[in-house]
Amino acid sequence: MTIAILCGGSGTRLWPLSRSLLPKQFAPLLESGSFFTQTLLRNAPLIKSHNAHFQIIANEVNYFIAQDQAKQAKVEIQSYILETIGKNTAPALCLSALDTAFKYDKDEIILALPSDHLIKDSKAYQKAIQEAIEYAKNDYLVTFGIKPKSPHTGYGYIECEKNGNVKKFTEKPDQKLAQTYLEEGNHFWNSGMFCFKASVFLDELQRYSKKVYDACIVAYENSDHNEIYTRINSELSEKIPEISIDYALMEKSKKIKCVIGDFSWSDVGSFESLNDEWPKDTQGNASRNDIIAKNSENNFILSDKFVATIGIKDLIIVDTNDSLLLAKKGESQAIKDIVTELKKTRPELTQIHTTAYRPWGSYTVLLESSNYKIKQIIVKPKCRLSLQKHFHRNEHWVVVSGSANVKSGDKEIFLKANESTYIPMGQLHRLENQGKIDLVIIEIQVGEYLGEDDIVRIEDDFRRC
CATH class of the missing domain: 2.60.120.10 (Jelly Rolls)
Incomplete structure (x- = not known):
């Protein structure tokens, strides 16, 4: 089995902590290490139990960060696919499947996982993975749904029957529709985790998104290959359509099954969700720093400096050496708009610390x-x-x-x-x-x-x- 870890995201909603040369998955946002190392360690037991190996799909500029963090976690990585240009999840998974079929076997099972999610309850997680593998052996493309804890509008939803059949995918709904989904009980958060045979995935992608498939074939065959990594040709990458796997395949294929993950899960895609993972004082202020908070409640505070607050509430305060972010909780989704502006006026602030x-x-x-x-x-x-x-x-x-x-x-x-x-x-x-x-x-x-x-x-x- 190939455990393919997708590391191409830029994590713009966590700027100024996350930047293109040190994106969210590699940034030191948790006391237990980066999201990337946690993903490796969480799936390391599968190496022995399923004769598995790791494959990392990342932007080429993050190759050496991934290598260093894997070494620190004492996890061996067998292969890397280095994208010169990110084209979303459909091309990334196609390149993963092509590489797996070429190096191992066309019917090798691939467990494709995001590198920047937080998952708790390892037993429930391993149980869900095993269920997905059994479906994949029978030529299904498996996606994972997460039991919703709230009417979250930042996630996509999967409508799923008890037998695992998928009825419908829904992109991020409004609050009213998300509440309806929560009450109905048959809609689940789309986790972005997948399991399938390389051959089945490639056949279905060729059938439903031939332009993506053909462009990836050409780019892969004309790329720089060695024993450790495959660096995708940059000129040919430009010609690959940019599209998510949900739009390209999952919403079209007739071979979809959904496994329900009954474990704690978060994509930690905002400072509000990161706030939930950090220690808090008696006033609900989340911080890993030495702070004094007077009449201050429910704030998220990160700074290399000593911080004192007076009379503030529900704020996000992120202070780095070159940038300061102040935002109201509940409005951090607009950070991506700030990043878009900065790319035009101060691009270095989005690229590097x-x-x-x-x-x-x-x-x-x-x-x-x-x-x-x-x-x-x-x-x-x-x-x-x-x-x-x-x-x-x-x-x-x-x-x-x-x-x-x-x-x-x-x-x-x-x-x-x-x-x-x-x-x-x-x-x-x-x-x-x-x-x-x-x-x-x-x-x-x-x-x-x-x-x-x-x-x-x-x-x-x-x-x-």
């Missing part, structure tokens, strides 16, 4: 102006940055701890703590940590343009050229 993670380590912007930027750079042991140059900036490097091997032009330089070097504009250079501990340097950039896209990679261990 002041601390950014790279395959070789991380960097943190400490101070920034129009013509200079100061960073702390951490390079992991036995890792190195790409051989690169810049057209618009000079760089000064000061080693804080560890040791650095620096290639600068034709020179090879070894630097230890409290030593420095200068990289002039246009010069080929590379930073490497050959030691056994982290290398920490302070980088001072000076120039007329300091954007992260002013990097020309000549060689790169991580194939980002």
Whole structure:
């Protein structure tokens, strides 16, 4: 069995915590770890019990974050599918099925799961998975419905009979219709979890969404393949229709079964739902920080700084190094509109935090102006940055701890703590940590343009050229 974890979501409703280079599923939003690591650990028992393996479908920019977090969780990932352009769930699942059929068997069962959901009650979860597998063995496409706890208008609904037959899918209903569904008792939240044979899925997709199927076939066959990952061709990805699996297939196929999940489930798609998972004080304020709340009730507060509140109620307060969000509870759905505006005016605020993670380590912007930027750079042991140059900036490097091997032009330089070097504009250079501990340097950039896209990679261990 292939356990396919879908990691392509951007989590815009949790901005400014979630950004494109550190989306919701990888962000440290829970004390128990990221949603991605929790998804891996929750499904790890299936590896032994069903001779299963993990397959990760992610944007290529998040490949190394997924690798690092899987390593920290001590979970082995057998394969990655790296999307250069996200095209929603139908193409992602088609690529998953194509890869599974090619590498394993066309009748291999795929358990396809979102990477950013929170599920409790492992016994009930495992029971639902086993029921879905039995349906899948009999050539059904299985979806999972969740017993609704409230008339939630943010979820899609599945109308399901007792024998598992699906009568209808309904996109996010209004409050009145959601209340009716709750009272009728035969409508369930659409969880976005699926189980099917690769061959059955591909046959049905070819029948009902041939354009998606054909475009995915061409993109997959002309992609970059190796033992660890398949990187989907970016030009051919552009030609794949963008569509969800519900619209492309589930609402059309005659082979659908629904398994009802009788376990606690949330897609944690808003700060209101994240609020439910965080510890609270006696006044109902949810926070993981040291706060003093005077006459303040039912607030969600996240900040790296000490926070004091007086006389506020029902607010969402999220303070990061470069952004501050203030919102009334119940109105956070509009955050996606803020993100849309920012993509036009301040796109960097939707893409990256002041601390950014790279395959070789991380960097943190400490101070920034129009013509200079100061960073702390951490390079992991036995890792190195790409051989690169810049057209618009000079760089000064000061080693804080560890040791650095620096290639600068034709020179090879070894630097230890409290030593420095200068990289002039246009010069080929590379930073490497050959030691056994982290290398920490302070980088001072000076120039007329300091954007992260002013990097020309000549060689790169991580194939980002």
